[in-house]
Amino acid sequence: MNLSRRGLMAAAAAAPVLMRASEAMAQGVAPRRGGTLQMMLTPEPPVLQIGVNQQGPTLAAAPKMFQGLLSFSSTLEPLPLLAKSWTISPDGKEYVFRLQENVKWHDGQPFTAEDVVFSITKFHMELAPRARAIFQLIETCAATDPHTVRIVLKQPFQPFLLMFDATAAAIVPKHLFDGRDYRTAPAVQRPVGTGPFRFVEWQRGNFIRMDRFDDYWKPGQPYLDSIIYRIIPDSQSRRLALESGQVLLSQASDIEPFDIPALRQRPNLEVNTAGWEYFSPLSWMEINHRVAPLNDPRVRRAMSMAIDRNFIVNRLWFGVGKPATNPVASTTRFHDANAKIAAFNVRAANELLDAAGFARNAQGVRFTVKHIPLPYGEIWTRLSEYLRQAMRNVGIALELESTDAGSWARRVGNWEYETTINFVYQFGDPTLGVERTYVSTNIQRVTFTNTGGYANPQVDALFQQARNAAVAAERQRAFSEVQKILVEEVPQIWLMELAFPTIHDKKVRNVITTGLGVHTSFDDVFLAG
Amino acid sequence: MSDFWRRFRRNRGAVVGLVVLVLVIAVAALAPVLYPGSPWDMATAPFVPPGEEGMLLGSDSLGRDVAAGIAHGARISLMVGAVSTVAALLIGVTLGAVAGYLGGVADDAVMRFTEFFQTIPSFVFAILLVAIFTPTIGSVVFAIAVVSWPPVARVVRAEFLSLRSREFVQAAEVLGKSRIAIVVTDILPNALSPIVVLSSLMVASAILLESALSFLGLGDPNLMTWGFLIGSGRSVIRLAWWMSVFPGLAIFVTVLALNLVGEGLSDALNPRLARQRGGAA
Numbered sequence: 001m002n003l004s005r006r007g008l009m010a011a012a013a014a015a016p017v018l019m020r021a022s023e024a025m026a027q028g029v030a031p032r033r034g035g036t037l038q039m040m041l042t043p044e045p046p047v048l049q050i051g052v053n054q055q056g057p058t059l060a061a062a063p064k065m066f067q068g069l070l071s072f073s074s075t076l077e078p079l080p081l082l083a084k085s086w087t088i089s090p091d092g093k094e095y096v097f098r099l100q101e102n103v104k105w106h107d108g109q110p111f112t113a114e115d116v117v118f119s120i121t122k123f124h125m126e127l128a129p130r131a132r133a134i135f136q137l138i139e140t141c142a143a144t145d146p147h148t149v150r151i152v153l154k155q156p157f158q159p160f161l162l163m164f165d166a167t168a169a170a171i172v173p174k175h176l177f178d179g180r181d182y183r184t185a186p187a188v189q190r191p192v193g194t195g196p197f198r199f200v201e202w203q204r205g206n207f208i209r210m211d212r213f214d215d216y217w218k219p220g221q222p223y224l225d226s227i228i229y230r231i232i233p234d235s236q237s238r239r240l241a242l243e244s245g246q247v248l249l250s251q252a253s254d255i256e257p258f259d260i261p262a263l264r265q266r267p268n269l270e271v272n273t274a275g276w277e278y279f280s281p282l283s284w285m286e287i288n289h290r291v292a293p294l295n296d297p298r299v300r301r302a303m304s305m306a307i308d309r310n311f312i313v314n315r316l317w318f319g320v321g322k323p324a325t326n327p328v329a330s331t332t333r334f335h336d337a338n339a340k341i342a343a344f345n346v347r348a349a350n351e352l353l354d355a356a357g358f359a360r361n362a363q364g365v366r367f368t369v370k371h372i373p374l375p376y377g378e379i380w381t382r383l384s385e386y387l388r389q390a391m392r393n394v395g396i397a398l399e400l401e402s403t404d405a406g407s408w409a410r411r412v413g414n415w416e417y418e419t420t421i422n423f424v425y426q427f428g429d430p431t432l433g434v435e436r437t438y439v440s441t442n443i444q445r446v447t448f449t450n451t452g453g454y455a456n457p458q459v460d461a462l463f464q465q466a467r468n469a470a471v472a473a474e475r476q477r478a479f480s481e482v483q484k485i486l487v488e489e490v491p492q493i494w495l496m497e498l499a500f501p502t503i504h505d506k507k508v509r510n511v512i513t514t515g516l517g518v519h520t521s522f523d524d525v526f527l528a529g
Numbered sequence: 530m531s532d533f534w535r536r537f538r539r540n541r542g543a544v545v546g547l548v549v550l551v552l553v554i555a556v557a558a559l560a561p562v563l564y565p566g567s568p569w570d571m572a573t574a575p576f577v578p579p580g581e582e583g584m585l586l587g588s589d590s591l592g593r594d595v596a597a598g599i600a601h602g603a604r605i606s607l608m609v610g611a612v613s614t615v616a617a618l619l620i621g622v623t624l625g626a627v628a629g630y631l632g633g634v635a636d637d638a639v640m641r642f643t644e645f646f647q648t649i650p651s652f653v654f655a656i657l658l659v660a661i662f663t664p665t666i667g668s669v670v671f672a673i674a675v676v677s678w679p680p681v682a683r684v685v686r687a688e689f690l691s692l693r694s695r696e697f698v699q700a701a702e703v704l705g706k707s708r709i710a711i712v713v714t715d716i717l718p719n720a721l722s723p724i725v726v727l728s729s730l731m732v733a734s735a736i737l738l739e740s741a742l743s744f745l746g747l748g749d750p751n752l753m754t755w756g757f758l759i760g761s762g763r764s765v766i767r768l769a770w771w772m773s774v775f776p777g778l779a780i781f782v783t784v785l786a787l788n789l790v791g792e793g794l795s796d797a798l799n800p801r802l803a804r805q806r807g808g809a810a
Contacts, residue, residue, distance in 0.1 A: 235764070258590065258765045315575050315591065373750065378764055381746070386591055389569055400750035402664045 031223050035527035037508065038247045040238055040254050041229040044205065049188040050170040051127045056252055059167045061229055063519050064210055065106070066193035068166035069097055069116065074277045074515040076333055076428045078161050081521075082111070082171055082194065092156030092470035099147040103217040105173045106198040113143030118174035120151070127182055134163050134432075156470035159333075159429035165278065167519050168427070196222035196523035205231055216523065223526035239263070242503060248527075249504040249511065251518040257317045257379055263503055270506050273320055273499040275517020280329035280433070283423035285387060285493035289453040291418045293367060298356040300490040305342050305349035306394040307387065312496055316382055320501050324494035327486050328434050331497070331515075332426045334466075334476055339483035341490065349394045358395075366395040372412075374421040375405045383421060383495075413447045423498055424448055428515075430479055435463045438482075438491055454491035536797040543793020549786035553779075557603035564597035568753040572597070576769045587771035589761065595772060599779050602755045606783070609670055609739045609754075610732040616674035617735075618728055621681025626712055628682065629689025640686070643679045651676035655738060659747045666749040669742055673735045684727055688720035722798035729791035733784045740780050755780050 041057050050062040069083035078086075083097040103111035121141050124131035134157070141151045153160065163169055171194065176187040191199045194217070197210035208229040212222055230247055232238045239259045241247045243266065255263065264271050285303070289295045309323035328335040342348070358366040369391070373384035388398040398419070403411065411417050426433030436442050440455035459482055466478035502518055504511050507528045514520055537543055556563070571592040572584070579587040579595075586596040628639035646654075655672040662668035692698060693716060701711050736755075742748055743756025744763075755776040762772025 256764060258768060262768070378761065381750070382590060382761070384750075385569060386571075389567075389571055389591075392567075402746065402750045404660070 031509075031524070031526045032529055033223050033526070034225055035223075036226045036228060037224050037249065037522070037525065037527065038228045038230060039249045039251065040232055040241065040247050041208065042231075042238065042252065042254050043233070044231045047188055048191050048199070048202075048208070049172075050166065051124055051172065052183055052188055054128055054130070054167075060251055060518050061208065062170065062191070062193075063166040063195065063516075063521055064197040064227055065191050065195040065199055066166055066170035066172065067195050067521060068168065068170055069099075069164040070161060071520060072162070072165055072278050072428065072515045074274060074331075076162070076277060076331075076515050078164075079514065081166075082116075083164070086161075092158065093153045095151045095153070095160065096144075097149045097151075099149065100217055101147055103194050104215045105175075105194055106192045106213055107173075107176075108215070109173065109175055111171075111173075111194050112146045113149045114146075115174045116149045116171055117141055117143050118178060119171045120169060123172050123177060123182060124169050128169075130427075131163065131169050134160070135169075155468065157467075158470060158472060158475055159431050162278075162428045162432060165516060165519075166521075167278075167516065195521050197224075197227055197521075200226070207231060218523055222521075222523040224522065227522065235259075242269070245505065248508050249502065249518075251502050252500045253377075255501060255503055256377075257320055260318050260320055260501055260503075268505055269503055272502045272504070272512050275502055275512035275515070275519075276499055277331040277515035278428050278519075280331045280426040280428070281423050281498040282324055282327070282329045282426060282494060283421065283496045283498055284324070285495060286412070286417075286420045286422040287452050287454075287492055288415060288418050289455075289491070290415065291369075293356075293358065294369065294418065296356060297489050298352055299358070300493060301342060301488075302349040302352040302356075302394060303391065303396065304490050304493045305345050305352070306390050306396075307493065307495065308344045308390065309495060310344070312383065312386060316379060316386065317496065317498075321499040322497040324496050326483050327438065327492070327494060328430050328479065328483060329426055329497045332433070333429050334479040336476075336480040336483045339480065339487045341487045341494065346393050353394060353396075360395045364395055365397045368397040368399055370401055370418040371398045372401050372403055372408060372417050372420040374423075375403055375408050380421055409447050412451050413445055415445065415451060415453065421495075422448075422492075431463070431467045431475075435467065438486065439463050452492060454489075456485070456489065456491075459485055533797050537793045540789075540793040540796050542789045543796070546786040546789025546793065549782055550790055553603055553783050553786065554607065556600050557607050560597075560600040560604055564594065564600050566597075568597040568601035569593060570597075576765075578769075579771050579775075586775045587769065589758075589769070589772050590765060595758065595775055598753050598758050599755065599776055601753045602758060602776065603779065603783075605666070605752050605754045606736050606739060606780075609666070609673065610735040610787075613670045613673035613677065613735045613739075614728050614731045616670065617677040617731060618681055618724070620674065621678035622685050622717075622724065624678070625682040625685025626689055626717070629686035630693055630708070630712055630716065632690075636686070639682070643682045646676070647679045649676075652738065652741065655742065656745070656747060659742055664742075664747045664749055666752055669739055669747075669749060672742075673738050676738070677731055677735060681724070681727060681731070684723050685720060688723060689716055692716045692719055722794075725798060726791055726795040729787055729794055733787035733791070736780065736784060736787075 041061055043057060045053055045055060045057040047053050048058060048062050050058055050066050067082050069081060071079045071081045073079055082100055082103065084100050085098045087096045099113060099116065105111055120135060125135050137153050137155065137157050139152045139154045144150050173192050176192055177185050196213055196216045198213045200211045201209045209226060211226045212224065216222060232241055235256050238250065238254050242250050260271060263269055287294050287300060293299045313319060313321050313323055326339045326341060353366055360366050371384060374380035384400055388400060391398040412420060424433060437450055438454055439450060439460050441460065442450045443453055462478045462482040466475045469475045469478065502512055509526050509528055510524045513524065572594045573582050573588050573592050575588060575590050575592045577584045577588040579585065584594055586599065589595055624639050624643065628636040655676045658672035658675060659668050698711060698715055701715050739754065740756030743754045744760040746760060748754050748757050758776035759773045762769065766773055
């Protein structure tokens, strides 16, 4: 039933999605209209206008109301959404998007190419730093007819399409924003989008309610009558709400990792860690290369070998996530499975440090390194406590310093640390989410840049080459090469490919169908009888 | 001395408290023998229930031995209790003695200063101090001392006010003894008993305060303490009750013991008061 609607162009890319739907059909469960899906949103976002706010909770809730031109499969292939098809010129500089017709905004106005041009060239250019960095490569962006948008780039940029998901560049209504201050326009408080659900009510600290948009452009969809996001600040209350069936779905960090084993046991719940492929957060032990002896690659390699990543995944995160193998998460494009960091081996790590001339003193300590645990909750403190013991096994004394979230960001941003823990989103492509941590041109006093100060001209050149290459194969070569260098140099000690569990009642169907998981429109989600 | 001991012994609770306290001190002293190595070492699989795999009190979320944590934590808790009490006594006794002995403007100034500290909720103030100075064992002891001295100053001042007009003090003054000598050798020894009683209770409250700070994650991250054990066990209490229950019991028993001993000391040092209480009961 989904085939005709999704458009044949995406058929190959959308195979996993269609399989889910056909599986559902095979089990005799046809999509059923009706019902309210209660979920949770943690923490409560300040506004739901995507672009004005780009934090996790907004990115999860807003795509129910707003849509991008594209969505992405779990292998990060583009899927049509507001754009029903697109073409890319052979030189990789010209993109032409054909838009869906008969799309209406929630206020009844028709959606046109002008809205798309406005969203890309004005709205997100002004509001979102990440979009601005990419959209400044645009030379011209114009509506050639009411349902066609043509974008010409100054230079080829292969990951360009990844910027057209709703979380990166949601399309917003020009008629409600143009000429106004985007941050204070009335539409920010009462969002108006093209999505399957329209904003109804938001009781601060209590719930957000969205109802079915009857004029939604996909006929017969959405299946749900409404979506309610409950705001529940305490993690144990959230777990109880899920266990008691008050809410049917939990996402992101709603549920603490240590509660997951018990929830897995419940027969009515399904725990799914897929649906984060687009973000692919990777965590690492962040090293400040300005601090001796951490600037010695042998030391970093030994530290990396001293860490049992399986213990971290299985014991701390209760099996949610995967051990990191290199700087590019395995779910991000251009991950090279052949480039692997050295395996867990305490003896080899000790030998490496001995050979490097770091002798143990009477207490068995080679040297002392300071460490700031990530102040994002208990599990990160446990992780740092584990790392301290792991480092002790190779004669490195890791001294923990507590700090609060504000100070952490300030100290990392100002390079005032020796080691800490960090994790960043990769946004599907190494150029978008990996490069920033390792190239010397991005050594800035800003968090989530190359704060460690790692500099290697060869790495810089390879990332540059991959950024500018128009052909995927050429980019793959450069990325493979750079991954090989980085796993030898270990500029940051990668720990884990993080995953956030989506836990839902089994009667909620079609929850995770793309690489964006819960950050999608939910127009095909339904409650089985 | 034997008189003191006889009176102390008459309070059964105090004797029990003393025995428990000695046991806790013994565990603290013997921790490196009982549980050699660091209490942070991962000794076994995580979440082993008490009594299994050689874990007397179970293991925590990283497979660390809870019993080892409690034993090593006892050292820190008792040390923090003792050191911060001594520090608070130094501040409190000095200021109280100055205020009580000199009187007048000095008394007013010191007492207003003391009241200033008393008006700030002590736990909130302690959190603030630790947060400002970053959590280390030194800043925790400092914070506890800073919030605990005002009651000492008030008690000492009251004692000094009543003692300084006694004949033996006047005699000493007539003899030409220096003020400092009078305060230290004549008045202070006679004001000692309420200070001793108070300080035993202060050790107890310092242990509680330190545990509360550690529970909130404001303890020294490099030291194992009881509050840390409870704090790290709180979130997994439905999975591993032993992680928070046993350190909680350790705090409860130790603080109770200190309070019982304090009461016993009070009886032993104020025989008249004790007899009155005995008669009334």
